[in-house]
Amino acid sequence: MNGPPPELMPAMPRDTDGPVFREPWEAQSFAMAVALHDRGVFTWPQWSVILGDEIKRAQAAGDPDTGENYYRHWQSALERIVAESGLTDRDSLTRYRDAWDHAADRTPNGSPIVLTPEDFAQ
Numbered sequence: 001m002n003g004p005p006p007e008l009m010p011a012m013p014r015d016t017d018g019p020v021f022r023e024p025w026e027a028q029s030f031a032m033a034v035a036l037h038d039r040g041v042f043t044w045p046q047w048s049v050i051l052g053d054e055i056k057r058a059q060a061a062g063d064p065d066t067g068e069n070y071y072r073h074w075q076s077a078l079e080r081i082v083a084e085s086g087l088t089d090r091d092s093l094t095r096y097r098d099a100w101d102h103a104a105d106r107t108p109n110g111s112p113i114v115l116t117p118e119d120f121a122q
Contacts, residue, residue: 026071033078041085051077095120 021027036042042050054076059065083090099119107113 021071023071026074029071029075029078033074036078036081036087041087042081047077047081050080053077054080 021030033047037044037047051073054073055063055065058069058073058076063069079090079093082088083093099115100113102119103113103115
């Protein structure tokens with residue numbers, strides 16, 4: 001679950017307006033979606049429908065649609081696809097999300113987050 005040290009990671013992609021991704025997790029979520037597509041888990045038309053559904057769901061719940069939450073919608077679509085395709089289930093996704101939150105809460109700012117068995121016991 002640990003990535004490479006920051007000094008070994010390539011620079012964040014940029015365009016004329018600044019970073020393409022505002023946070024490293026956005027780039028990782030993007031890369032996971034591309035990898036799953038490349039493995040045949042979904043087609044891009046399927047992805048478009050599910051991502052659109054997730055954006056509409058968020059807007060209905062009050063998301064102001066300013067673009068700041070775009071990759072949160074992307075992540076929701078990715079989680080939905082892996083659950084619907086049978087790669088995992090919603091309970092496992094929730095379990096790992098909760099463990100990650102617990103690990104992040106106990107990790108000092110700037111330090112890598114490491115999941116431990118105790119993070120899953122919460």
